[in-house]
Amino acid sequence: MKFDQPAGQNPIDRMRVIGKPIDRIDGPLKTTGTAPYAYERNDVAPNAAYGVIVGSAIATGKINAIDTTEAKAAPGVLAVVTHTDAGKLGKSDDGPARYLAGPEVQHFDQAVAVVVAETFEQARAAAKLVRVDYARGKGAFDLKAAKAGAPIAPSTQAPAESSVGDFAGAFAKAAVKVDQTYTTPDQSHSMMEPHATTAAWTNDGLTLWTSNQMIAWAVRDLVKTFGLPKEKIRVHSPYLGGGFGAKLWIRSDAVMASLGSRAIGGRPVKVVLARPQVMNNTTHRPATIQRVRIGADKSGRITAIGHESWSGDLAGGGPEAAVLQTRLLYAGENRMTALRLAVLDLPEGNAMRAPGEAVGLLALEVAMDELAEKLGMDPIELRIINDTQVDPEKPERKFSQRDLIGCLRTGAERFGWSARNAKPGQTRDGQWLVGMGVAAAFRDNITMKSAARVGIDKKGVVTVATDMTDIGTGSYTVIAQTAAEMMGVEIDKVVVLLGDSSFPVSAGSGGQWGANSSTAGVYAACMDLRKRVATQFGYDPETAVFEDGRVKSGNKSKPLTDAAGLSAEDAIEFGDLGKTYAQSTFGAHFVEVGVHAMTGEVRVRRMSGAFAAGRILNPKSARSQVIGAMTMGVGAALMEDAVVDKRFGFFVNHDLAGYEVPVHADIPHQDVFFMDEVDDKSSPMKAKGVGELGICGVGAAVANAVYNACGVRVRDYPLTIDKIIGKLPALTVA
DSSP states (O other): OEEOSOOOSOGGGGOSSTTSOOOOTTHHHHHTTOSOOGGGOTTTSOSOEEEEEEEOSSSSEEEEEEEOHHHHHSTTEEEEEETTTSOOOOOOSSOSSOSSOOSEEOSTTOEEEEEEESSHHHHHHHHTTOEEEEEEOOOOOOHHHHGGGOOBOOOSSSOSEEEESOHHHHHHHOSEEEEEEEEEOOBOOOOSSOOEEEEEEETTEEEEEEOOSOHHHHHHHHHHHHOOOGGGEEEEOSOOSOOTTTTSSOOHHHHHHHHHHHHTTTOOEEEEOOHHHHHHHSEEBOOEEEEEEEEEOTTSOEEEEEEEEEEEESTTOOOOOTTGGGGTSSOOSEEEEEEEEEEOOSSEEOOOSSTTHHHHHHHHHHHHHHHHHHHTOOHHHHHHHTOOSEETTEEEEEBSSOOHHHHHHHHHHHHTGGGOOSSTTOOEETTEEEEEEEEEEEEEOOOOOEEEEEEEOTTOOEEEEOOOOOSSSOHHHHHHHHHHHHHTOOGGGEEEEOSBTTSOOOOOSOTTOHHHHHHHHHHHHHHHHHHHHHHHHTOOTTTOEEETTEEEETTEEEEGGGGTTOEEEEEEEEOSHHHHSBOEEEEEEEEEEEEETTTOOEEEEEEEEEEEOBBOSOHHHHHHHHHHHHHHHHHHHHTOOOOEETTTTEESSOSTTTSOOOOGGGOOOEEEEEOOOOOTTTOTTOBOOOTTGGGTTHHHHHHHHHHHHHSOOOOBSSOOGGGTGGGSOOOOOO
């Protein structure tokens, strides 16, 4: 099905199942511990051996020699695989690092060997016996030190530079200016389930049960790595314990488990990365240095806006696209953005929830707050008067739907923004200085081709099969709701099969495109199936009504069970509507914090947000996504910081004891409101993604609230006590 015209009236608009806050259909499996995850597939891969990865002890250099003699002689050891006996391995184009080092080492903890044994404990003990002789190279690990020589570089999301009008001239002449630099640190995905794979070789090829967000990409990369035909690879990933982008591509667990299985004759081997390996062996969100310049006239209208970002990655990698939102969020005739990339020898930097916007808004939305203060304007009004209904770089390109103003005004009313004192440090609650902050939320709406197969059995059960994954986002449920709506059955009459490479290729889970694109693929397959059913019944497919488990045409009616055995497969293919119209999601975050007047401790007291993201397919699932993202944004604002050892090039606090993330005690009740919106140019579902929108901007709202509370403006994230305590206002004794 080609989607190249705005969606008209269709069966989804009935919203008998779509739009309802239905509980997760996979919830019982997950809460009872019976959902099968990658490391637990004893049901399909019995008698599995255990693999433990040995990571590089240097960040850059070469392996002179590897001695595996002691490890191979250790109790229970079945094999030790290194680059010397792994055979020829290809490399994926999706990242700069290889998944097995040797002889060159690209980063700290890069896999140099896998030890396979009868038990996990035996493999772990033997891994300590692998002796590696390194020639350590001189590496670059400090973004600030490398900033000066960093060249411009494009990302997969944005060009290296953009320019409209005369930014330099307009900024120089602006009546009111902000010119500030903001920094964000390296961050870890820290999802609940670490990377894990069970792999087995047979005469039929290679089978992986793995934790992966994008099944088709995994197959593609395994083809490149092992040189096998696509038909010889099978990937299963029906359940994931989170990913946040860390599992968009295969990682060393998949490759090393496969190598281990091959080395012991095809017996299944399971490999899981320990938490320190997740942080140093895989990928992370790279640190940024961002310069934001905004010029405005005295009425607050932006006349010049510029955003430059520096980040680092391994040679061959790409920059963090932190300027994305600045190209589209606010009006202004004179504009510029630039991305610069330093080559660093740290573990690979790559996508993490809302890559680009999540960290870009941490800078831009604080700069907007600073501009509002210089103007003496309410920060909400500043954003409203600079709203635009067209792409600021291409005014002929309208937004398909844009209700940022509605989000700001609705959110402000729900939050009680009118009670805010604009002067910092004026509101007290005992020993706490209390402040409010606001920030806009923005995330582009990305669509991806997605396919599904739908069939009917003799009991009238509709089965959907697609290689889509559910990383905790509710894919099982919204896909079931889509099929139930389209085929006119109750949701308990729908079976959803996900995460198998033998199924039709879906959009996969990433970039906030998953729910909208995958359900649109199911919509396409259901439309084809509806046509087949109606035709078999002798009904007009254009007027046939599917409801209550029956198919009706005029005064005729037949049960859906009479169509048992029929199935259809189709894909949604998106045309040029995404180019003709700017398609984005919007929101407004509101945060109230308390800053302890003596210690500088920050506590979030209240959070609220209003969001415009097209039709909300399942309000309960969508709210769950948003509050999780808001929580993640609090982490980015107040605590998350993967600290780099700049001598040896690794992340020091590489576990959840040292890398702090928010816990329940850190997060108050979160109020979430979805604007009543449909976007007929996004997909036949008239929906958009929402899973990443919630993290975009919330950290800046926290930072702005901290400033309003105590008058301390922190531009280097996270806002830890040491950056606040020395600048707190002097205590007054009543």
